[in-house]
Amino acid sequence: MVKDDRTKEHIKELTKHDKYSILLPTYNERENLPIIIWLIVKYMDECGSGYEVIVIDDGSPDGTQDVAKQLQKIYGEEKILLRPREKKMGLGTAYIHGIKHASGNFIVIMDADLSHHPKFIPKMIELQRYLDLDIVSGTRYIGDGGVYGWDFKRKLVSRGANFLTQLMLRPGASDLTGSFRLYKTHVLEKLIESCVSKGYVFQMEMIVRARQLNYTIGEVPISFVDRVYGESKLGGSEIFQFIKGLLYLFATT
Numbered sequence: 001m002v003k004d005d006r007t008k009e010h011i012k013e014l015t016k017h018d019k020y021s022i023l024l025p026t027y028n029e030r031e032n033l034p035i036i037i038w039l040i041v042k043y044m045d046e047c048g049s050g051y052e053v054i055v056i057d058d059g060s061p062d063g064t065q066d067v068a069k070q071l072q073k074i075y076g077e078e079k080i081l082l083r084p085r086e087k088k089m090g091l092g093t094a095y096i097h098g099i100k101h102a103s104g105n106f107i108v109i110m111d112a113d114l115s116h117h118p119k120f121i122p123k124m125i126e127l128q129r130y131l132d133l134d135i136v137s138g139t140r141y142i143g144d145g146g147v148y149g150w151d152f153k154r155k156l157v158s159r160g161a162n163f164l165t166q167l168m169l170r171p172g173a174s175d176l177t178g179s180f181r182l183y184k185t186h187v188l189e190k191l192i193e194s195c196v197s198k199g200y201v202f203q204m205e206m207i208v209r210a211r212q213l214n215y216t217i218g219e220v221p222i223s224f225v226d227r228v229y230g231e232s233k234l235g236g237s238e239i240f241q242f243i244k245g246l247l248y249l250f251a252t253t
């Protein structure tokens with residue numbers, strides 16, 4: 001699996017022009033945004049590669065965009081890009097919107113609610129470089145990965161969704177519903193083109209399609225911490241949508 005020719009020096013030479021576009025979709029994340037951006041800047045600066053953070057806010061009524069503008073003043077307009085939309089239109093299309101404005105050859109997708117800790121980004125980058133992977137997915141379900149702060153029902157739903165999908169589609173990655181991932185930009189563009197679903201099931205379809213298209217996927221264990229501030233958007237209808245999407249993929253792939 002490990003390519004012997006990718007020695008440290010060689011990797012350094014190959015990756016010196018890499019740039020990471022980190023997409024942060026936000027809806028009512030006023031409290032979380034300053035902390036998540038501070039952490040991203042800290043870990044990306046340490047990492048030494050070029051990067052930008054793209055905040056895609058869907059007209060949050062809590063004033064997330066005012067906070068984002070303040071942060072832009074602090075960190076600079078070339079580091080923090082604001083690409084808002086008028087109103088709440090869902091996560092799937094928020095990513096598509098963000099990608100249009102991304103200038104990096106790599107894209108990191110993560111939540112802005114502090115469930116995804118930026119300390120894992122350098123680990124994803126390291127693994128990607130070592131094996132020249134197309135995708136690196138954060139996983140809560142192997143190694144040191146885990147979930148903190150979820151009640152039993154939420155754990156059951158997530159585990160159940162993963163288990164069912166593993167059984168039906170054999171996708172070759174352990175965390176299908178997670179949304180903390182690193183992609184080569186052209187790979188992500190291709191995947192989005194071939195994905196039909198919107199909403200929660202979208203993350204799973206991305207991995208299933210990636211497998212179909214023979215992209216290489218690596219995994220980094222992450223600990224997922226439930227949000228402290230604000231509200232989650234997962235409800236009963238999302239669970240129903242997920243099952244519907246799973247059956248659709250099962251029937252068509």
Ligand SMILES: Nc1nc2c(ncn2[C@@H]2O[C@H](COP(=O)(O)OP(=O)(O)O)[C@@H](O)[C@H]2O)c(=O)[nH]1
Pocket residue numbers: 024025026027028029056057058088089090091094110111112113115227231232233234
């Ligand atoms: N731009 C945008 N961001 C959204 C939307 N819905 C959720 N988000 C953001 O997407 C991320 C994940 O949402 P969250 O509610 O935490 O989902 P959960 O972790 O599955 O409960 C967070 O950063 C949210 O602020 C939306 O419609 N538009």
Ligand SMILES: [Mg+2]
Pocket residue numbers: 111113115227232
């Ligand atoms: Mg969340």
